[in-house]
Amino acid sequence: MAYVILGTCINDAACVDVCPVACIHPAPAEAGFATADMLYIDPQICIDCNACAEACPINAIVREQDLTPKLLRYKTLNAEMALARSKVA
Amino acid sequence: MSETIYSYCQYCMCMCGTKIVVDGNRVVDIEPDRENPFSWRDFCRKGKTAAQVIDHPQRLTRPMKRVGDRYVEASYEEAITDIAARLQRIIEQHGADAVGSYSGNPLGFNFAGTMFWNGLLDAIGTGNRYWVGSVDQNNTHVVQEQMYGTELMALIGDVDDAKCFLFIGMDPAQSKFVWMETVPDGWNRVLEAQRKGAELIVVDPRRSTTAERADTHVAILPGQDWAFLLGLLHVIFSERLECTDTAVPLSGVAEIRAMAMSAPLDDLADRCGVAVELIRDVARRFATAERGMCITHTGVSHTPTGTIAEWLAAVLNAVTNRLDQPGGKRIEPGYIDLIAIWSKFAPPGKHRTRLRDQPTVAGFHSLAELADEITVPGAGQIRAMLIAAGNPVTSGPDGDALDQALSQLDLLVSIDFVQRESHRHAHWLIPGTHFLEREGLHVLFAGLVELPFAQYARRAVKPPDGVMEEWQFFTELALALNRNLFGKPGVNKIIRASRWLARLSGKPGWALNPRWIERLLVKSGKRLKYDDILRHPHGWLYGKKEYGHLARALRTPDKTVHCAPPRFLFALRRELTEHRTRTSAAFPMLMVNRRVRESMNSWLNETPGLFEQHRSNAVEMHPDDAAALGLESGQWARVSSATGTVELPVVIVAGGRAGVVAIPHGWGSRIFDPRAAGRTRTFGVNRNLLVDRRELDPFSQIPSLNATPVRVEALAVRPQHAAPATSAVH
Amino acid sequence: MSVPNQAAALRVAIVGAGPSGLYAAVELLRRDARATVELYDRQPCFGGLVRSGVSPDHAERRRVSAFYERLALASGRFRFHGNVEIGERISHADLCHHHDAVIYASGLSADRSLGIAGEDLPGSHAASDFVAWYNGHPDHAQRHYDFDHERAVVVGNGNVALDVARMLLLGAARLRHTDIAEHALQALAGSRIREVVILGRRGPAQASFTAPELLELIEQDEFEVVIENDNSFQHPAEADPGIALRLRLFEEIRRRPGSAGARRLVLRFLATPLEIVGGERVTAIRVADNELVAHADGALRARAGTSTHVIDAGLVFRSVGYRGRPPAGLPFDAATGVVPNRAGRVFDPRGGDQYRGVYVAGWLKRGPRGVIGSNKPCSRETVDALLQDAAAGKLECVADRDALDALLAECGADRVDYKGWKAIDEQERLNGLACGRPRVKLVEMTDLLAAARAPARRRAA
Known part of the structure; x- marks a missing residue:
């Protein structure tokens, strides 16, 4: 299980600062932050600790289990973006 | 050349497996060790930033000796010689009890340190031993002793199979389910069980993160958990919802039934501020759930009736057959006989305090008594203090009184990482070590964890050059005092002989060290081999979860769980006949504590990588209370009690009980720089200054850190003297 | 508890209460434990484009403003001066005179x-x-x-x-x-x-x-x-x-x-x-x-x-982008559409001299690019530059706090402080509550100012 960033994300990156496992990308120090559409959580790395959800100023991060059907799409979106990044890296 | 070391985080009982990347003697990164078969999913920023604590700018790396208003560096030899000579003088003139001691939470995670600390105190022969448990967990020890016949009967929540969770005074979303138990990933597993249909009932005056998730949130009046719990028992017994055929034999059920039935439900409801119907509803849901558990944590223990409430919660579990049942509470036998060994580490001492004639709990006296034991003159007055990894001025009640007391000592020695609030008046500052710098097997943890699990903690980096580990220092001090370590004749001779042999043979391991004792203890358990544990760098899950151990583990003479210990019945009857309101016109509100995941009591808050936003505590208020005072979030308030006053920013939090304010503890402890007098760092304020050191739970001797009567006033402007809320070097 | 420090605490003016101004304020307050921030906006409201740019059907994003407002406020070293347009009753020179430094984060508004x-x-x-x-x-x-x-x-x-x-x-x-x-x-x-x-x-x-x-x-x-x-x-x-x-x-x-x-x-x-x-x-x-x-x-x-x-x-x-109207008193590069700056330090494009104590953040600094959060590292960089300059002794404030308060008093009764903004915020929410909407905004300046001056009312249950 993992947390998921929703499309309302504004790239504030407060979540990046608190993540204990650095699974949120792109971090402000990483390439691609300036042009990123939104940030995403790598579900393979996420440890479900909830720190990001607490830190998010606009409540744009939710537990995977709590996604409404309409938002389920963001689960795959986060995973896809994570996968794309790992392929580039 | 970087190297990877597997160990586990030793800040809290989550025991998250860690993967530590080290380059030379420097930690490059710490990550959760996903190969650890037991725990890593609770990994948090505390573990992530552990290496920043090693590099603490104010860290002590040499013994420091007070000279006038300053500190100067000294050698260990000088330190040990001087401390031993002064202790010796005090003991000779005033007796061993004139040497007091206090140990804090971090020492508990340092098994070698704990063993040799006790060894040193036994060498000195003092009965004046104080510890952090007396502001935290002592109620559990008292209840366990009365009900199960041993002070340590760690009952662990079996969360996956539960159908009903009744959490009282706990916030596992923040605490990650740890207190006197370790359930790895416990909070997420509770949520998972809830998703599959389990009910989550949370009793907490505040709208905690956990309460947010609850199916039912009971915003109870602080300090009245006992009345709520007795109400539940009243309903359960009245409606015959109890189990008459429990897995673990019970005694005293008739007595507690009579007591519960005789208490009028509307009176109990009135006392705890929870509607009769809600009490009935919770009672029925809990009792009729197929499997379930009631868990009480510090929200309960920190109240004047924390022991009574802890007992009633245990009775609730017992009579609904939640003990040693799937989805209830069970014990993990571990690989050593924990109950036997615990009684060696925390012997049921005969020592009583001089002034209030109080017994020990789990081998130690209550921190709340320490200030008076130092200041009130007379035979047996404490004149010297050793403080190991402790910060009692901040952790305990009425820190101002203790600070005053510590300033009067003939000798104050602290053994810690940095010079903290409680070490302000220290004559000697002895450097401590960090868990990243130590190794060892914490055999006591074997019985506090959910599953049969063992892991040897590995050292990631060496302590700074020349810094002794705590156990080494304690040993040297006992040798210098010429008093046998552990108080056992001949031990010092064995130490000297073993050292001589080690030198002669060129094998340092031959000199007495904590591994000897760890090996002996593992061997005594006859279940595992020490070397096999060493062979599992990620930790070793050596068995499966089992039930059926509790009945055998009982140490009561009749091998039953005592549901109605006379002392508790008596106290409960008295509580029922008195009707005390904690609030008054002068102090109309009640203060409670709260958990903050990044905070570890008073000793990590200044770590740069923790607290990205607010590096401070604040007073959380109900919107109605704030509105009545014209307070907005971000404004400042003065919170006063009969004992003290603090000023701090306000945060308005809806959803909790009006009339209750929450302030997290552990803040406002200064960090001193002994090399630069006058330079201190502080974050937040110490809310325990509001807590009376004389109002104690009569059994646990825990002060009322919760349900503290207070008054809140709006401050027109932010106080000038206040420590800045975000960061401060001044 | 604290030992008074000899050097005076830094006082910084930030112009623009939009995301980059707020990010700069919070960063500054966090990094310098004694600095005070005076935040100016020509509107009586917080948020800048978070309030007037973010689409109404994306209102969750507006929460970011309140979040950082609270952080700034919690420092106790932060004041808001709304409905104050720099260049009118308070000039750029006034700002420079009464603060150690000025950060312009007033954005780009022309299309x-x-x-x-x-x-x-x-x-x-x-x-x-x-x-x-x-x-x-x-x-x-x-x-x-x-x-x-x-x-x-x-x-x-x-x-x-x-x-x-x-x-x-x-x-x-x-x-x-x-x-x-x-x-x-x-x-x-x-x-x-x-x-x-x-x-x-x-x-x-x-x-x-x-x-x-x-x-x-x-x-x-x-x-x-x-x-x-x-x-x-x-x-x-x-x-x-x-x-x-x-x-x-x-x-x-x-x-x-x-x-x-x-x-x-x-x-x-x-x-x-x-x-x-x-x-x-x-x-x-x-x-x-x-x-x-x-x-x-x-x-x-x-x-x-x-x-x-x-x-x-x-x-x-x-909808092909925004363009800047440079704040009065600042240089402007028409070609790039931003205020010439190096890491936020405003400098003269001809002589190359730094405008002492004058900084930019946000769109004025880097052009109309990115999402709300892109302003955070941008503002951080500016605050870095400012704090470096402060440490190097390059900043100074001529007037004291009393002089600043006197200057602000000259702005008259129309100046809206933080309490005033909260009163507006509350009024708008109450208006929304009355008709089942999250908020009904006040759109006339007279209504905004009247709400700001209304006595604080008890929060709706």
Whole structure:
């Protein structure tokens, strides 16, 4: 299980600062932050600790289990973006 | 050349497996060790930033000796010689009890340190031993002793199979389910069980993160958990919802039934501020759930009736057959006989305090008594203090009184990482070590964890050059005092002989060290081999979860769980006949504590990588209370009690009980720089200054850190003297 | 407890209470434990474009402003001075005189023009003005838009173009649940618009719509989405994962089943506007079909082809970017559209000298790019520069706090402090509560100021 960033994300990156496992990308120090559409959580790395959800100023991060059907799409979106990044890296 | 070391985080009982990347003697990164078969999913920023604590700018790396208003560096030899000579003088003139001691939470995670600390105190022969448990967990020890016949009967929540969770005074979303138990990933597993249909009932005056998730949130009046719990028992017994055929034999059920039935439900409801119907509803849901558990944590223990409430919660579990049942509470036998060994580490001492004639709990006296034991003159007055990894001025009640007391000592020695609030008046500052710098097997943890699990903690980096580990220092001090370590004749001779042999043979391991004792203890358990544990760098899950151990583990003479210990019945009857309101016109509100995941009591808050936003505590208020005072979030308030006053920013939090304010503890402890007098760092304020050191739970001797009567006033402007809320070097 | 420090605490003016100003304030307060921040805004409200730019159906994003407001406030070293326009009663020189440093974070508000005929016709508007109007910005509340034609055209391929299109297409039933300005809600309730065409000069791969906005088009069921002039086949194997993702989302949009009779959004690519057509007012827009040509640097650029089309429309919105009006007293680079700066330090583009104590952050510093959070590292960099300069002794404040308070007092009773803003905020929420909406914004300056001055009322239960 993992947390998921929703499309309302504004790239504030407060979540990046608190993540204990650095699974949120792109971090402000990483390439691609300036042009990123939104940030995403790598579900393979996420440890479900909830720190990001607490830190998010606009409540744009939710537990995977709590996604409404309409938002389920963001689960795959986060995973896809994570996968794309790992392929580039 | 970087190297990877597997160990586990030793800040809290989550025991998250860690993967530590080290380059030379420097930690490059710490990550959760996903190969650890037991725990890593609770990994948090505390573990992530552990290496920043090693590099603490104010860290002590040499013994420091007070000279006038300053500190100067000294050698260990000088330190040990001087401390031993002064202790010796005090003991000779005033007796061993004139040497007091206090140990804090971090020492508990340092098994070698704990063993040799006790060894040193036994060498000195003092009965004046104080510890952090007396502001935290002592109620559990008292209840366990009365009900199960041993002070340590760690009952662990079996969360996956539960159908009903009744959490009282706990916030596992923040605490990650740890207190006197370790359930790895416990909070997420509770949520998972809830998703599959389990009910989550949370009793907490505040709208905690956990309460947010609850199916039912009971915003109870602080300090009245006992009345709520007795109400539940009243309903359960009245409606015959109890189990008459429990897995673990019970005694005293008739007595507690009579007591519960005789208490009028509307009176109990009135006392705890929870509607009769809600009490009935919770009672029925809990009792009729197929499997379930009631868990009480510090929200309960920190109240004047924390022991009574802890007992009633245990009775609730017992009579609904939640003990040693799937989805209830069970014990993990571990690989050593924990109950036997615990009684060696925390012997049921005969020592009583001089002034209030109080017994020990789990081998130690209550921190709340320490200030008076130092200041009130007379035979047996404490004149010297050793403080190991402790910060009692901040952790305990009425820190101002203790600070005053510590300033009067003939000798104050602290053994810690940095010079903290409680070490302000220290004559000697002895450097401590960090868990990243130590190794060892914490055999006591074997019985506090959910599953049969063992892991040897590995050292990631060496302590700074020349810094002794705590156990080494304690040993040297006992040798210098010429008093046998552990108080056992001949031990010092064995130490000297073993050292001589080690030198002669060129094998340092031959000199007495904590591994000897760890090996002996593992061997005594006859279940595992020490070397096999060493062979599992990620930790070793050596068995499966089992039930059926509790009945055998009982140490009561009749091998039953005592549901109605006379002392508790008596106290409960008295509580029922008195009707005390904690609030008054002068102090109309009640203060409670709260958990903050990044905070570890008073000793990590200044770590740069923790607290990205607010590096401070604040007073959380109900919107109605704030509105009545014209307070907005971000404004400042003065919170006063009969004992003290603090000023701090306000945060308005809806959803909790009006009339209750929450302030997290552990803040406002200064960090001193002994090399630069006058330079201190502080974050937040110490809310325990509001807590009376004389109002104690009569059994646990825990002060009322919760349900503290207070008054809140709006401050027109932010106080000038206040420590800045975000960061401060001044 | 504290030992008084000899050096005076830093006092910094920040102009603009939008995201970059707030980020700068919080960063400064966090990094320097003694610094004080005086935050100025020409509006009596917090938020800047978070309040008046973020689309009403994305109101969750507005929370960011309140979040950082609270952080700034918690420091106890922060004051807000709303409804104070720098250059009027307080000049740039006044600010410099009364603070150690000034950070301009006042953003860019003017729109870029298309530079084609008919752009000044009634019915041709800047998207930025329209956005400010439906968000209830007091400067734009009096505007008027005619929604009596069935089609509107939006020129531009960024998120603002999509915001405009959604507002035109969502319908009053949906908009009623947002914090859209009351006047806009009423005007849009009578709208006859059935179709919005968004024009882009290049193709989907070059469009600046972000993935979440595209996903939103897929997830919504208020209107149909049609893609015209698709050249995605030119990008069979896009290497950039971000673009590849967007192309996949376009593909999903394309496959989305249509719904007959519904309103529709047309994403028309490869089209350059040539002329806005009309006599008294806009009646159509003439566009040229483009093709994409690879240049030597590998970039694909649009080249106008020979065929042209006329699209009937009653409204044309241009959404091709923002431009700056430089704050009075600051240099400005017309070519790049920003205040010349090095890591936030304003300098004279001719002599190269640093303007002592003057900094920029946000769009004024780096141009109109990025999302809300892009301003955070930007403001951090500026604060870094400022603190370095402070440490190097390059900053000084001539006047003391009393002098500043005297200057502020000269602004008169119309100045709105933080309590005033909270009173506005509360009034707007209460107004919303009365009619089942999250908030009804006050759009007239007189109403805003009256609310700011109203005595604090008890919070609604």
